[in-house]
Amino acid sequence: MDQKKLILLKFLEFSILVLEMSSKKNQLRAYVEKHKIAEKLEDALNSCLDKLPEEPFSFLAAKLLELAPPPVVDHLHGRQILDSRGNPTVEVDVYCKINGEVKLMARSSAPSGASTGSSEALELRDKDEKTYLGKGVLKACKNVDEKISPVLQGKELKSLVLLDEIMCKTDGTELKTKLGGNSITACSFALATAGAKLLDQPLFMYLAENFYGKENMPSKFTLPVPMVNILNGGKHAGGKLKIQEFMIVPSKDIPFSQRLKNVTTVYHHLGKLLVKRYGVSAKNLGDEGGFAPLLDTADEALEAIEEAIKSAGFTVGTDIRLAMDAAASEFYDEKTQKYEIVEGEWVTTEELVDWWVALVERHPAICSIEDGLHETDYKGWISMQEKLGDKIMLVMDDVTTSNPRLIKQGIEEKWANSLLLKINQIGTIMEGFEAVRLIHNELQGNVIVSHRSGETTNSVIADLAVGVGAGYIKTGATARGERTCKYNRLLQIEEYLISKEML
Numbered sequence: 001m002d003q004k005k006l007i008l009l010k011f012l013e014f015s016i017l018v019l020e021m022s023s024k025k026n027q028l029r030a031y032v033e034k035h036k037i038a039e040k041l042e043d044a045l046n047s048c049l050d051k052l053p054e055e056p057f058s059f060l061a062a063k064l065l066e067l068a069p070p071p072v073v074d075h076l077h078g079r080q081i082l083d084s085r086g087n088p089t090v091e092v093d094v095y096c097k098i099n100g101e102v103k104l105m106a107r108s109s110a111p112s113g114a115s116t117g118s119s120e121a122l123e124l125r126d127k128d129e130k131t132y133l134g135k136g137v138l139k140a141c142k143n144v145d146e147k148i149s150p151v152l153q154g155k156e157l158k159s160l161v162l163l164d165e166i167m168c169k170t171d172g173t174e175l176k177t178k179l180g181g182n183s184i185t186a187c188s189f190a191l192a193t194a195g196a197k198l199l200d201q202p203l204f205m206y207l208a209e210n211f212y213g214k215e216n217m218p219s220k221f222t223l224p225v226p227m228v229n230i231l232n233g234g235k236h237a238g239g240k241l242k243i244q245e246f247m248i249v250p251s252k253d254i255p256f257s258q259r260l261k262n263v264t265t266v267y268h269h270l271g272k273l274l275v276k277r278y279g280v281s282a283k284n285l286g287d288e289g290g291f292a293p294l295l296d297t298a299d300e301a302l303e304a305i306e307e308a309i310k311s312a313g314f315t316v317g318t319d320i321r322l323a324m325d326a327a328a329s330e331f332y333d334e335k336t337q338k339y340e341i342v343e344g345e346w347v348t349t350e351e352l353v354d355w356w357v358a359l360v361e362r363h364p365a366i367c368s369i370e371d372g373l374h375e376t377d378y379k380g381w382i383s384m385q386e387k388l389g390d391k392i393m394l395v396m397d398d399v400t401t402s403n404p405r406l407i408k409q410g411i412e413e414k415w416a417n418s419l420l421l422k423i424n425q426i427g428t429i430m431e432g433f434e435a436v437r438l439i440h441n442e443l444q445g446n447v448i449v450s451h452r453s454g455e456t457t458n459s460v461i462a463d464l465a466v467g468v469g470a471g472y473i474k475t476g477a478t479a480r481g482e483r484t485c486k487y488n489r490l491l492q493i494e495e496y497l498i499s500k501e502m503l
């Protein structure tokens with residue numbers, strides 16, 4: 001055998017040995033020292049480096065990569081932290097084993113809703129009234145450590161779908177009643193974050209690869225249009241205003257950073273206007289950072305917002321449109337089957353649908369109404385879709401709870417034309433992917449990726465919105481850290497996409 005081949009062979013043997021022994025560092029160090037491997041190798045390489053052709057080295061490098069053991073999940077750890085409302089929620093740490101060494105790769109957490117749909121995944125709470133008024137999540141954290149972590153141990157992180165599938169199977173229930181939706185969502189978010197980090201990819205790219213498959217990755221991405229909560233009512237505020245969220249929606253024909261700048265400008269103008277009109281307490285903030293003035297009617301709120309848009313120098317309806325989340329289940333009486341749309345005034349389903357039609361006529365800048373009816377008032381949903389579905393977005397939230405089974409039913413029965421996607425309503429990102437596919441492929445409708453009213457400072461949903469090509473994102477006001485971190489992440493993604501010519 002000629003010398004070149006011999007050296008290469010020895011180098012290969014040595015490299016294999018290093019890889020095999022890399023989990024036992026001390027032994028490796030002793031071996032290297034005993035046999036003076038480092039010097040020998042250096043000598044050998046020096047003597048032949050410039051004489052050897054390129055080929056064998058790239059072959060060798062590829063072989064070594066193949067031989068390296070892939071990084072795998074070592075364990076997950078759940079911990080109780082606080083969300084933006086001061087309630088406990090689950091945070092999960094993902095530890096991976098890389099070349100035999102255990103490292104903390106990523107951490108993420110679950111959000112929590114207030115106006116929740118009845119078919120949402122179970123939010124597992126301890127119900128011990130002495131601790132956090134029964135809202136503790138220590139049982140959910142224990143499930144992460146004792147039930148989820150063991151089934152994921154040793155698994156690779158390339159496929160989030162596979163990991164989410166394992167968690168769903170381990171729980172075995174549609175609404176995650178065994179392990180808790182909060183533990184599973186926090187794990188799914190943390191595993192995705194860890195996977196992206198391990199593969200050295202931006203999170204949105206990792207999610208896109210899992211959503212589209214590596215072969216079908218788009219060469220360009222789009223950034224979602226933000227639906228920015230600017231004025232709060234209902235359960236998120238505390239006054240008489242029944243409708244939960246009034247939002248502003250910038251034009252999609254301008255860059256994301258400009259969309260954000262425009263809506264933020266309107267937000268500040270509205271703050272000033274409310275103080276002037278209703279006094280300083282009118283600029284108090286609701287759970288999602290929107291102002292929470294003590295108003296009585298939707299018209300009052302919409303007129304104030306329209307005026308703020310104009311005083312900020314924009315045109316209502318072209319530069320900035322309006323959107324609402326009624327959260328109608330919260331002002332519905334199941335016994336009488338009536339809605340209290342204005343304090344003390346109860347209306348039937350038909351009257352409410354007509355009320356919506358008239359409101360859209362009075363405020364033509366309205367482009368979207370979410371949960372305009374109670375979550376089981378299917379007749380009402382169908383009637384509203386017939387009357388308004390070709391004019392504006394009608395968004396299913398509590399009625400579908402991001403659940404592919406309910407979304408299929410909604411598509412078949414023509415409940416509405418758009419979907420609000422909240423991963424913690426169903427549990428895993430994988431199930432969220434299925435929801436998006438249904439809406440995009442079978443309904444040709446819009447998906448709005450959404451936060452919850454109780455949030456943490458992780459920004460996974462911003463990456464998710466870009467990764468699955470959602471048209472919109474709803475993540476509160478352009479104020480309060482747990483809301484702005486999502487918008488700020490979108491600014492980072494925008495910059496990245498521009499630099500890579502992928503926008």
Ligand SMILES: O=C(O)[C@@H](CO)OP(=O)(O)O
Pocket residue numbers: 112113114115116245288325327397420450451452453454
């Ligand atoms: O109703 C909604 O769409 C959400 C988010 O705004 O609120 P919650 O998280 O309280 O369900």
